Amino acid sequence: MRIYVSADMEGITGLVDADDVQPGGRDYERGRRMMAQDVNAAVRGAVAAGATDILVNDAHGPMRNLLPEDLDPAARLIRGRPKHMSMLEGLTPEHDAMVCVGYHTRAGALGVLSHSFMGHEIEDIWLDGRPVGEIGLAHATAAAIGVPVVALTGDDRACAEMTAWDAGVTTVPVKYARDRFAAELRPADEAHAAIEKAVAAALRAPRPTAAAQADPATLTVRWQSASVAATLPGIPGVTSTDSRTVQARGDLPSLYRQFVVWMRVAASLTNQPPYC
Template sequence: MTDRLRVLISADLEGVSGIVHVVETNPGGYDYERGRALMTAEVNAAVAGVLDAVPDADVRVADAHGTFRNLLPEELDRRVRLIRGKPRPLGMMAGLEAGVDAVLFIGYHARAGAGPGVLAHTISDAVLDVRLQGASVGEIGLNAALAGHFGVPVVLGSGDDAACAELRALVPAAVTVEVKRALGQAAAETLHPQEARDRIRRSAAEAIGRRNRVRPVPTGGPVETEIDLYGPYTVDLATLVPGVSRAPGGRTVTFTGEDIVAAYRLIQLVVQLGQIKPG
């Protein structure tokens, strides 16, 4: 065991300053390499802020966008450990299982159906909505709940104004860094990247300094889960999984997780099924 502060930074890409279009976030897009460089720089700013506050903190970074292979390892702050690649049991929140004292969300976006929100979605275009206990949640809500299961507070989030508002609604005491203001799904008024990084660094140090004032999102079980899916074929596949049922209407599947960890894992599986096309 160690007495060092343990911090997990979960990093997405759509909420990074300057990013407004899907071609900037997907491998093969003409501006993807620029996007991943901007993402890496914002993560480094968050790392610097954490270590400004607690110089000997143990910091892990979970690459949490798409392939989970976006951050440039050679450009990442050498004082951290990088978690990359998929699949992995806790997805965007890999590292929680190793024991963590505080979580930071960097580059996050609003949930599907929220708006205006830059590149707002929930996990995948295959998903129209996710509901836990009847309440609609996006990646912010899912990941904050998962952190809460482990007793860990989300102390900071960065992204557009919609993403920041979504986190504050769940965790009022969290520090948020608005790096752009959404004008639509693919348009924003954005800070200069260096200004965004400066604000993230200052805010990360502030968030770590006041982490004891932030409560973890309460979770319990069982967790009633509903997923509205874009493709009926995905519904057909998902109902082959034990415990998953089709709801009336043809686009929704339901299941019950014994806790948020079990629900989270099954959500990940259903999302992956959404990548399979009819033979």
Template sequence: MKVYISADMEGVTGLVGADDVQMGGRDYERGRVMMTGDVNAAVRGALAAGAREVVVNDTHSTMRNLLVEDLHPAAALVRGKPKPMGMLQDLDGSFDAAVFVGHHARAGALGVLSHSFMGHEIEDMWLDDDRAMGEIGFAYATATALGVPVVALSGCDVACAEAAEWDANVRTAPVKYARDRFAARLRPADEARAAIEEAVREGVREAPSRTSPASHTPDTTEHTLTVRWQSASVAQQLAGIPGVTPSAGDAAHDRSVRVSGDLPALFRLFGVFQNVAYALTGQAPYC
């Protein structure tokens, strides 16, 4: 059994502020220790459920956050950037289950360190015009389109609730309870790691029952991605990409763009969107 772990940082045990998760922040090095601890708990859970191969993708910011020397020795690590598929790099239909560790709620939600990919630069995202989504939803939809069930997620309680809205079968491990965007009631670290390990163990054990005979065949159904940006300049530049158009159905359509395609292609194209936006704005993530 092969298990894939996408590891972000904002939803990690004990972390609540920008200084915890941004390189150069006063508590960033401690944040790296905490992130590695959460990921190791997930690896242990996957192994306990029978995984023979575990691949971890470091997906936060520079994608060089996990402490390589302290990572569980059974896990292979995908590290650094750029990555064409970002937080899903190296995921394909050969995996039996996907796990999201340290993920966070979408922009506009009152979850710990909530945002969608780019701090406040992205105001909203939708799949197929009417389903609001952030990183959890986009990654979930893309993984399942690749034929890989998402079986477990850890993060704050708001992130866990968001995952359940996409799939009630996803095992969740809330490691903190949001009190505001930069405040939370924390679970003790040992208790939080035990919850992560249990959620992953049970989720991976259930994975075969969630896998249909045809599930490893990629879903090539066409979907539509719409993104509303804070800056009209970003939307204007993105409209120069073939297939990308202004979203006339949005009241703020001068700041929104839409594009259609299969989900893996949209996920990869969205990485290009981010690169354009970073080049134009240079915004800090948590302003």
């Protein structure tokens, strides 16, 4: 059984602030150790369920948060950037299941460190008219590739967002949002045990075989900066719907990869820190 793990950081056990998750932050070094512990709990659960190949993609920020020496040796690691598929780099139809570790709610939701990909720069995203963030877009793209998402860890609001998208996904709340930068925390040992148990159970549970989908989808993004929306229509297939909103249509894995390019363009034009 081949398992893919996409590991973000904002939804990791114990982390609540930008200083916990951004390089140079006063608690970042502790944050990256906590990230490794949550990921390792998921890896142990996958091994307990019979996984023979586990690929972990460091999917947060600079994508060099996980230290290889801190990762369970049962897993391989994709580290660094740029990555053509960003948070889903390395996911292929050969994987039997995907696990999301440390995910967070979309922009505008009152979850811990909520945002959609680029801090305040992305105001809203819609997939076929449905509001979506990193959780929904990862799930939909994985489904299009033919890989089911079976488990997700994060705060309680992230878990609720995943359940609203797909109630069949097992979720593990490791903290309970009090506000965007505050949470009630589960004890770390308790959270890690819950992650391990839930991932193992989710992978053992029977599930329908996911078939890769090539149906066209429409991705719409509303930016904070009109400059971004004015520039992106220079990419073939991208159109403006108003001064700050663009959209494109195509098959989902290709749309996701194109969206990664949109973010690189936006970063070059704005160069703004997240969580403002």
